[in-house]
Amino acid sequence: MEQFFATLGIWLGAIFTFAIFSFLYKDNPFYKTAEQIFVGLSAGYWFVYTVFSILIPNLYDPLIQNFSVNWIKIIPAILGIMMLMRLIPKTEWISRFPISVVIGTTSGVFFLRYLKSDVLNQLTATMINPFVGESWVMVVGKIMLIVGTISGVIYFYFSKKHTGALGVSAKIGIYFLMVSFGAAFGYTAMARISLLIGRLQFLLGDWLGIIQP
Amino acid sequence: MGKTKQLDRRWLFLLIFLGVALPLIFSIGLPLETTKNVQMVYDLVDSMPKGSKALISFDYDPASMPELHPMAKAVVKHCFDKEIDLIFTAMWPMGVKMADDIIDQLIEDYPDLEYGENYVNLGFKAGGMITIQSMGKNFREVFPKDMNGNSIDELPIMDGINNFSNIGFIFSLSAGAPGIKEWVQIAHDAYNRPTSGGCTGVSAPAMLPYINEQHQLTGLLAGLKAAAEYEVLIQTPGTATSGMDAQSIAHLIIIIFIAVGNINYWRNKRKEKKGGK
Amino acid sequence: MKRKIPLLITFTVGIILIISEFIPHKPFGQLSGELEIWFLIISGFAILLGQLSLFKVNIIKIRYKQHDWQFYIVTLASFVVMVALGFLWGTGRSAGLLGHGEVITNTLGYKPFDYLFNNIYQHLQATMFSLLAFFIASAAYRAFIGRTVESNLLLASAVLVMLGNTTFGSLLTGWLPESLNFLHLPKVSEFIMTFPTTAGQRAIMIGAGLGIIGSSLRIILGIERSYLGGE
Numbered sequence: 001m002e003q004f005f006a007t008l009g010i011w012l013g014a015i016f017t018f019a020i021f022s023f024l025y026k027d028n029p030f031y032k033t034a035e036q037i038f039v040g041l042s043a044g045y046w047f048v049y050t051v052f053s054i055l056i057p058n059l060y061d062p063l064i065q066n067f068s069v070n071w072i073k074i075i076p077a078i079l080g081i082m083m084l085m086r087l088i089p090k091t092e093w094i095s096r097f098p099i100s101v102v103i104g105t106t107s108g109v110f111f112l113r114y115l116k117s118d119v120l121n122q123l124t125a126t127m128i129n130p131f132v133g134e135s136w137v138m139v140v141g142k143i144m145l146i147v148g149t150i151s152g153v154i155y156f157y158f159s160k161k162h163t164g165a166l167g168v169s170a171k172i173g174i175y176f177l178m179v180s181f182g183a184a185f186g187y188t189a190m191a192r193i194s195l196l197i198g199r200l201q202f203l204l205g206d207w208l209g210i211i212q213p
Numbered sequence: 214m215g216k217t218k219q220l221d222r223r224w225l226f227l228l229i230f231l232g233v234a235l236p237l238i239f240s241i242g243l244p245l246e247t248t249k250n251v252q253m254v255y256d257l258v259d260s261m262p263k264g265s266k267a268l269i270s271f272d273y274d275p276a277s278m279p280e281l282h283p284m285a286k287a288v289v290k291h292c293f294d295k296e297i298d299l300i301f302t303a304m305w306p307m308g309v310k311m312a313d314d315i316i317d318q319l320i321e322d323y324p325d326l327e328y329g330e331n332y333v334n335l336g337f338k339a340g341g342m343i344t345i346q347s348m349g350k351n352f353r354e355v356f357p358k359d360m361n362g363n364s365i366d367e368l369p370i371m372d373g374i375n376n377f378s379n380i381g382f383i384f385s386l387s388a389g390a391p392g393i394k395e396w397v398q399i400a401h402d403a404y405n406r407p408t409s410g411g412c413t414g415v416s417a418p419a420m421l422p423y424i425n426e427q428h429q430l431t432g433l434l435a436g437l438k439a440a441a442e443y444e445v446l447i448q449t450p451g452t453a454t455s456g457m458d459a460q461s462i463a464h465l466i467i468i469i470f471i472a473v474g475n476i477n478y479w480r481n482k483r484k485e486k487k488g489g490k
Numbered sequence: 491m492k493r494k495i496p497l498l499i500t501f502t503v504g505i506i507l508i509i510s511e512f513i514p515h516k517p518f519g520q521l522s523g524e525l526e527i528w529f530l531i532i533s534g535f536a537i538l539l540g541q542l543s544l545f546k547v548n549i550i551k552i553r554y555k556q557h558d559w560q561f562y563i564v565t566l567a568s569f570v571v572m573v574a575l576g577f578l579w580g581t582g583r584s585a586g587l588l589g590h591g592e593v594i595t596n597t598l599g600y601k602p603f604d605y606l607f608n609n610i611y612q613h614l615q616a617t618m619f620s621l622l623a624f625f626i627a628s629a630a631y632r633a634f635i636g637r638t639v640e641s642n643l644l645l646a647s648a649v650l651v652m653l654g655n656t657t658f659g660s661l662l663t664g665w666l667p668e669s670l671n672f673l674h675l676p677k678v679s680e681f682i683m684t685f686p687t688t689a690g691q692r693a694i695m696i697g698a699g700l701g702i703i704g705s706s707l708r709i710i711l712g713i714e715r716s717y718l719g720g721e
Contacts, residue, residue: 016610081535109346114706117398310582421688438655
């Protein structure tokens with residue numbers, strides 16, 4: 001019986017794969033049905049895992065098992081229920097309180113972390129000596145890294161018109177940004193093709209058995 | 214542009230489909246070279262002493278499985294070979310299932326490994342960067358239980374884990390946010406733990422600035438090619454290696470599409486100019 | 491009051507978290523630790539809100555027989571089935587309300603929730619995203635034209651990186667002598683990624699980082715209030 005359901009599972013996977021692929025020919029009811037099943041299953045999965053992974057171990061269990069120590073968790077529980085008030089238009093304003101806690105926490109942490117990791121550390125990483133050791137290719141590369149970073153940051157300075165020296169630096173910055181976008185496209189193409197490879201490995205391997213997984 | 218302009222894009226789709234399917238069936242087996250960033254990840258794992266602990270965060274879902282699952286399997290296998298104890302977490306809800314799948318695929322080859330002693334799956338937590346920061350302060354309050362409901366006080370692998378200090382390195386398999394960026398910002402920059410990761414090709418360029426003199430990120434596995442390179446390094450070819458031929462042919466087809474598109478454009482422009490004259 | 495108190499909460503919470511970075515001792519360290527746990531719990535409720543909202547929106551579409559309303563019945567049915575199976579028999583090694591469901595698990599080979607995930611959901615999501623491979627190829631043919639210096643740079647960089655990401659890159663330039671090793675396609679691709687791409691991405695990162703710092707300060711100080719919504 002288990003073998004039957006295992007085989008059925010692979011066939012279900014293949015059927016739904018083709019239902020989605022059918023969109024490439026034309027939009028059709030099979031694709032629409034498969035799409036809505038995907039949405040429903042996804043929402044159901046998130047719902048179940050949120051309850052089992054967060055609400056039970058981090059809220060319910062501490063309150064039930066040791067209320068005298070964990071009583072303060074009543075506050076996020078109340079805030080959470082206030083969040084659900086957003087579903088009813090008349091009580092939507094109540095959800096502003098938990099949202100403000102979330103936004104305040106996020107803003108405070110983001111302010112610190114982005115300042116350190118994405119600004120200060122990146123500026124430090126650009127302050128390198130490009131002429132130290134290694135080959136001439138690395139020296140050229142490091143010079144490009146310094147020039148590219150500075151000119152790229154200059155490009156994003158829009159408070160002054162890009163003319164004169166500022167304009168030339170911004171232009172160099174744009175060139176570096178274009179190279180980086182091209183490289184990003186190359187990697188994006190690789191990523192997208194990989195997803196198709198994965199699907200075909202399933203269809204040709206697990207379903208048809210033509211290739212070895 | 215004439216005839217070519219009217220080319221139905223469904224013919225392009227068919228070409229891509231065949232370009233990927235045929236090399237999977239008729240394997241070519243072209244060689245692969247290791248790149249610096251992949252070598253850095255390998256060296257980080259290889260340098261860990263036996264019995265040290267690592268945290269692997271599965272921050273992806275089935276959409277990114279073709280790229281991230283092979284590298285997850287390769288890195289976890291490498292860790293098991295080096296007898297590194299592994300703590301699995303997930304910042305994406307489906308990451309839990311991804312971790313479970315990797316364990317199921319590998320555990321038969323390692324019969325001596327015991328759940329709770331050599332590896333544990335702590336499950337999913339929402340909250341991204343805030344939750345990771347909370348883990349760095351009070352790990353046990355964020356994860357009071359593992360994904361099966363066992364108290365972490367009962368799991369030997371979690372002895373002494375109150376924050377990130379007793380964790381050798383952190384490795385995030387990331388398809389977006391929360392992912393490598395958040396782990397770098399907290400685990401490395403706030404708590405000074407070596408941090409590495411594997412990501413999809415789409416996110417890879419944005420992670421590159423973290424590979425720097427401060428070692429915010431110790432190497433990076435970027436996409437299917439890096440997964441294949443890692444499989445070669447650990448001498449265990451898998452789905453990534455077998456997909457590289459198809460990858461190569463598909464890229465060639467896209468480059469040809471770009472070339473044909475450009476040739477058609479410039480030919481048409483010249484015709485318009487001549488027609489205008 | 492409906493706006494002033496939330497603004498005050500945002501300010502207080504934000505300031506506590508910033509101060510706790512510099513004064514990690516009591517009370518700021520404890521307060522920030524507690525707030526982070528509260529954030530985790532509230533996030534859980536926020537996720538539930540999203541799913542319940544989806545439920546509500548689909549009910550409305552079915553009730554008022556909007557365009558393609560029949561398909562939304564499928565959405566709701568899938569949602570209800572997945573939630574029911576998850577709560578009744580659990581997932582993986584965790585039990586549901588009716589235990590582990592050994593009989594059904596032995597029949598299917600998995601718990602029902604896991605069976606649906608492994609054999610339907612996983613394939614649906616993976617295929618949905620794999621459609622992008624076709625669209626990127628089509629877009630490359632139609633839109634990737636080198637008209638200006640900037641677009642030519644973009645094109646050249648994309649082609650070199652794509653070639654370097656394939657095994658053909660090694661083959662095409664493998665014959666080059668050691669002195670010209672820097673022209674070996676995988677090395678060219680690696681150079682492009684390590685230097686000009688990193689420079690461009692670093693510039694974007696610094697710019698975006700400064701933007702986020704500015705936005706965070708504006709939110710904490712109550713200058714930015716759009717998150718509160720309407721009146």
